[in-house]
Amino acid sequence: MSSIEELQKRLGVTIDSETLRLALTHRSYSFENGNVPTNERLEFLGDSILGFCIAEYLYETQPDLPEGDLAKRRSAVVSMRALASLARDLDLGQHIYLGRGEKQSNGANKPSILADTMEAIFGAVYLQHGMAAARTLILGLIAPLLEDEDLLGAATDWKTVIQEQAAAEKMGDVYYAVEGAGPDHARTYDAVLHIGDRVLAQGSGPSKKEAEQEAARLSWKMLHPPKQVPAK
Structure with missing residues (x-):
């Protein structure tokens, strides 16, 4: 060949x-x-x-x-x-x-x-x-x-996407439970996303902001499983 x-x-x-x-x-x-x-x-x-x-x-x-x-x-x-x-x-x-x-x-x-x-x-x-x-x-x-x-990369602001969806669908208040661990020079954070009385995904990162973004991204994927593309 x-x-x-x-x-x-x-x-x-x-x-x-x-x-x-x-x-x-x-x-x-x-x-x-x-x-x-x-x-x-x-x-x-x-x-x-x-x-x-x-x-x-x-x-x-x-x-x-x-x-x-x-x-x-x-x-x-x-x-x-x-x-x-x-x-x-x-x-x-x-x-x-x-x-x-x-x-x-x-x-x-x-x-x-x-x-x-x-x-x-x-x-x-x-x-x-x-x-x-x-x-x-x-x-x-x-x-x-x-x-x-x-x-x-940063193509999507997942926190904003989740916030807008929660408001549009009247899902309840959005908040993140964040905890940090480790020494100051190598601290990591875990964030758990809550919407109303629902506990969604947990995200981790080297900062609170990144942990929250990851929790929002994973939560969005949980709420929106992949869809099949219709045949043309």
Whole structure:
């Protein structure tokens, strides 16, 4: 099996050789090879498709998140960092057509080049197979990142989300029972979230604020188990 066949197997979709080569052609290669077409137009297309698919997925699976938090989560998982990480997992860099200068400067591992090429692949799949196939590929790769709290970082203020839900649904007062332990230089905190007479989740952290945020995040997940994405 050729390396290109292995790439397509990892992607789980077949792209014809001409379209795939276009998706993998960086402008530095084009400059040194008679200005052959580059992947920039496919990248433009793929970026739009990616943003739409993730926005749709978040809208369907996170019905209680406000617009601002939906936008932050989308931004986190379609970021250059996230897309470059996916490209590395697929070993995409070795397949990109680069000019000599980019090859010498390790362009095959540059986040910007990897992320742009990943978007071009999404665009190529859309052109070859349509939106359903592009959506399946995108969600298969990116939806798991929505569970990666390191990647999401501070994308969501969980305390605010819980507070707003409790108020909207008249669930009762929200408060945190917080306890600290350990020496001052290495103190840890445990926070238990209460809503009305319900005791929800406990979170831990190196500060009261972080412990409360973790308790709120875990409580939100308890209140909102994952939902199946409807088939298209």
